[in-house]
Amino acid sequence: MTNAVYPGTFDPCTNGHLDIIRRSAELFDQVTVGVLRNSAKTPLFSINERVKILKEVTSNLTNVTILSFEGLSVDFARSRGAKVIIRGLRAVTDFEYELQMAQTNRVLAPDIDTMFLTTSLEYAYLSSTTVKEVAGLHEDVSKFVPSYVEGLLKEKFREKK
Numbered sequence: 001m002t003n004a005v006y007p008g009t010f011d012p013c014t015n016g017h018l019d020i021i022r023r024s025a026e027l028f029d030q031v032t033v034g035v036l037r038n039s040a041k042t043p044l045f046s047i048n049e050r051v052k053i054l055k056e057v058t059s060n061l062t063n064v065t066i067l068s069f070e071g072l073s074v075d076f077a078r079s080r081g082a083k084v085i086i087r088g089l090r091a092v093t094d095f096e097y098e099l100q101m102a103q104t105n106r107v108l109a110p111d112i113d114t115m116f117l118t119t120s121l122e123y124a125y126l127s128s129t130t131v132k133e134v135a136g137l138h139e140d141v142s143k144f145v146p147s148y149v150e151g152l153l154k155e156k157f158r159e160k161k
């Protein structure tokens, strides 16, 4: 069995994330998406909301599991019996940070490797941050996120009005 984990903040999950999850699910027997409970960031969606969103939008993928985690991605990978951490690469701007993190993880856990999937071209520009900015201006985000997430973003920003 080849297991992989895909850790991230997913605040909220975009079509870009979903594309990486779908492609990972084709490559590995089991994929666990790890939603990071990160005290350094103040997310728009709570940890429970982010997990619920990912469960909803991946419900058709039988070999994908969604869990929250705290601490190091390598520890999370070990807890899932995974030797691979998946990350998505959009542009060179992602590269330096991702390389640094992958190398740090390699020192911390030489038995675990990071694998990068390059984003599909149609999602290369997409980030949770820009999606939230557009939704916050009450503009259409239907091209960026699954319709379930679109509805939740509308609700969130209605609350915040």
Ligand code: ADP
Pocket: 007, 008, 009, 010, 011, 014, 015, 016, 017, 020, 086, 087, 088, 089, 090, 094, 118, 119, 120, 123, 124, 125, 126, 127, 128
């Ligand atoms: P983090 O805070 O860990 O960077 P994110 O939720 O922003 O968490 O992203 C999780 C992973 O998904 C990262 O590897 C990121 O590069 C990747 N990712 C984000 N947006 C996209 C996208 N549009 N296409 C492909 N990968 C993406």
